[in-house]
Amino acid sequence: MMENNFFEKVYQVARQIPHGKVTTYGAIGQYLRSPKSARMVGWALNKSIQKNVPAHRVVNKQGLLTGKYHFDGVTLMEQLLENEGVAVKTIKFKRWKFTFGTLTKN
DNA sequence: CACATGACTGGAT
DNA sequence: AATCCAGCCATGT
Numbered sequence: 001m002m003e004n005n006f007f008e009k010v011y012q013v014a015r016q017i018p019h020g021k022v023t024t025y026g027a028i029g030q031y032l033r034s035p036k037s038a039r040m041v042g043w044a045l046n047k048s049i050q051k052n053v054p055a056h057r058v059v060n061k062q063g064l065l066t067g068k069y070h071f072d073g074v075t076l077m078e079q080l081l082e083n084e085g086v087a088v089k090t091i092k093f094k095r096w097k098f099t100f101g102t103l104t105k106n
Numbered sequence: 107c108a109c110a111t112g113a114c115t116g117g118a119t
Numbered sequence: 120a121a122t123c124c125a126g127c128c129a130t131g132t
Binding site: 035 | 128
């Protein structure tokens with residue numbers, strides 16, 4: 001039990017992402033006071049696949065689903081997002097034209 | 107300890 | 120816009 005605080009925090013933050021919204025690895029890193037640790041966030045999410053974490057709501061800053069290859073199928077991540085009302089196609093073409101998560105930094 | 111890798115990002119070319 | 124490079128840091132070999 002009890003992963004390192006860093007991973008645990010990543011999981012908790014990810015679980016705070018509202019249904020139908022997404023955020024970026026960097027945003028989570030900033031939230032954890034580690035803006036340069038975006039890669040570690042992705043690493044943590046990779047290990048969270050079998051946990052209760054909506055990892056599909058985390059995309060890279062370009063709005064690309066860079067983590068889709070870590071899901072059951074390469075289309076699962078996109079399907080999950082589309083199912084929540086997130087226009088993945090729009091994300092790809094209009095970087096910031098999508099609904100970002102409501103993560104706040106306090 | 108040295109080196110490589112990775113669900114990233116920002117800046118330079 | 121596309122590519123490259125450097126910084127970042129946990130893990131594995």
